[in-house]
Amino acid sequence: MSAFAEMVRPSLARIGAPGDGYATDGDPYWGSGFFIAPGWLLTCAHVVGKGGAAVCRGESAMSVTWLERTRADGWAERTGTGTARLLAPRPEAAQAVRDRWSFPDLALVRVSGADDVPCLWLADREAGPRTPVGLYGWSVQTGELGIRHGDGEIAGADARALLLTGSLPVGGLSGGPVLDLRHGSVIGVIKGRRTEDGVAVPVTALSELLDLRDGGRTVREVLRAHDLHHLRRLEDPSASSPFPAYPDWTSFQAELPGHAPPVTGIGAELRTRLYGHLAHLPPPAGAGEVVHLVEDVKAQVRGERLLSLVLRNVRTWREGAGLLSGLRTLQTGGGGTLVDLDAVLLYAAKVARKTAWERADEVDPARLGAFTSWIAGQAAGHRHWAVGEAIRALLEGIDDPRGPIDDRHGPIRNHQGSSDTGEGEEPLAPEASASQPPAPYAVRTDVLVKVGAPMYDGRYPWSVQLMYDGRDVTPVAADDRGVRADELVRVLREPLARALSQGDHGEHLAAVEVFLPRRLFDLPVDEWQLLSEPPGAEGPVGDEDAEDEFVDERAMPLGMRRTVVVRDVRRNAQAPSPEWRRRWNGVRKGPLTAETLHGRPAADGHPPGARPGGRFAYYGALTGMANEGVPVYCGPVGSGEGLAAMNDALRAGHPVVLWRRDRHDHEECGAFHRQAADLLKAARHASGLHGPVRDLRIRLADADTARGYGLCGKIAVFFDPPDRPPFGAEAMRPPPQAAPGG
Secondary structure, three states: OOHHHHHHHHHEEEEEEEOOOOOOOOOEEEEEEEEEEEOOOEOOHHHHHHOOOOHOOOOOOOOEEEEEEOOOOOOOEEEEEEEEEEEOOOOOOOOOOOOOOOOOOEEEEEOOOOOOOOOOOOOOOOOOOOOOEEEEEOOOOOOEEEEEEEEEEEEEEOOEEEEEEEOOOOOOOOOOOOOOOOOEEEEEEEEEOOEEEEEEEHHHHHHHHHHOOHHHHHHHHHHHHHHHHHHHHHHHOOOOOOOOOOOOOHHHOOOHHHHOOOOOOOOOOOOOHHHHHOOOOOOOOHHHHHHHHHHHHHHHHHHOOOOOOOOOOOOOHHHHOOOOOOOOOOOOOOOOEHHHHHHHHHHHHHHHHHHHHHOOHOOOHHHHHHHHHHHHHHHOOOOOOHHHHHHHHHOOOOOOOOOOOOOOOOOOOOOOOOOOOOOOOOOOOOOOOOOOOOOOOOOOEEEEEEEEEOOOOEEEEEEEEEEEEOEEEEEEEEEEEEOOHHHHHHHHHHHHHHHHHHEEOOOEEEOEEEEEEEEEEHHHHOOOOOOOOOOOOOOOOOOOOOOOOOOHHHHOHHHOOEEEEEEOHHHOOOOOOHHHHHHHHHHHOOOOOOEEEOOOOHHHHOOOOOOHHHHOOOHHHHOOOOOOOOEEOOOOOOHHHHHHHHHHHHHHOOEEEEEEEOOOOOHHHHHHHHHHHHHHHHHHHHOHHHHHHHHHHHHHHOOOHHHHOOOOOOEEEEEEOOOOOOOOOOOOOOOOOOOOOO
């Protein structure tokens, strides 16, 4: 038996019907699984699904059997009762066993009597093609139930699936682990075999279970228990097992060639201790919390920032450290100095500081103190003096509650690279005081949704992108074939939710900038929801007496939580005109004044059935407006007079326009224009506009509140600054979902 097989053997389990013979298909053996934390088994959802809907719901039990080394150096079977806690996807209540299960096809099972079982080590990042792998599990295909394994390599990978090739194992191993033979870590869960290739689920897909109801709590509990288990085994090999004959995974991995320089400077013991400390901290609020810390660390250690974010659906602090593994300085022609140890220690210090200042009431001071002491000990005598100094600066006064911190430290100058970090464009979303423009802002990330001109069949191509620091664009998703206008909100929900999770960090909620053809300007983009209904809600929405009501911000209209604006997709495809730049500088400085889009007095409103004037009929009045003037229109602008006037407003260079996108009675126009004028007066300048608009949308959402304040209409905002992002600087295609890593 190979060293890997010897290490994996006590952590493998077979899953089947309970001892009373209960099974929907008459087969007592369903598949494999493996322990990832004391008492927690990871397997495939389709393996659990063989027990039927009641087993999937956790109402009926399953049998879980594993091997334990005896004192006579043999192996004995132990059996416990397993209860399904999470499945993704979860079958409907009356659904029979599926023939095919969609991804991620993962399940977490709680096993009684298994708290002392050794657990495998989970990878903290995705693996790339050509990674050598070992596959392990139980099988009956040879006629006898037993543990089988095979070797192979990853032929291809993305965020959803691993394609395996090579000497693949026999059937029946579904739910078993796929090990990276370079690093000794689990990178996948065996899903099945298709023709000549095998298919596995990346273990990083566990993050998808965080979106299930109660999924976040359970998955974080399991991952925390996983990291603390390996830390205990490192400190005391007999702590988790009555038989110290099982070596701990940390010691085993330290002897593998994949962890020797120059692949990484992060040793297995340091990583285990780091993850053990991180396990005691409150989790990050979302992927953006982790991604932005990683980007800050990369820029500081390398001395130069790359031109796009690293897109990863990371939800834990440990995954952020994994993204820094193997980091090198940027050098022309490739190569570069290995700096991942510097980066990981700096990252740990930033996480500790962020937690101490923003989440102090959620962390045990003693645990935090132990973490900061450990980081300081690692930084002491560090080979790079500048790195050690930066870490000590972060840790200094970490328990001093005198005020907010600034994590934007300058680059560490002990490595090669430029020291120019630069400043971005003026921010889109933060509100400023009413008396002065906003001060320079921290690095922020916003979301760009682009809907192209309609094709011959009436379908609109679309893309979703992230804009980092007002300049750099990272593609998230795109569809050149397009969809019809009424399908846009449905198809954009998932990629938009994914992008926003990457953009939100700290106190920053990513803004949503929607580039549209002008005939679609009246789309209710501020009312789009990332979920059509709150998942798993126990009662009607708004029922305050429902104790178990599931609150999910994704079910709220976007414009009630964050800045949502419309931009012009056609104008932004060209270099900015002088008029556009001049008027942008005007509204940027303010004070803003309300004008009318059609050039008539506001009291004239928008008469029913108003027909557009001739070509350039509105251009003269719009050109004559002051640069600080904001055109306002009491009606939709996707057709008729509104569209003609909007076209002339864009020709005249106007970057900000307000209008009412819903149909209404003409008598309400006077109130709407007064409402818009008050809003612009409160904002004073362009960057101050978004807070009052969001507040207005919140008030308008409740009919009683709107009537009480004399408010009316569905307000839309055209907010189109030039050079955001800089013209011609966009990346057009989404990147591959997976990247090489251990």
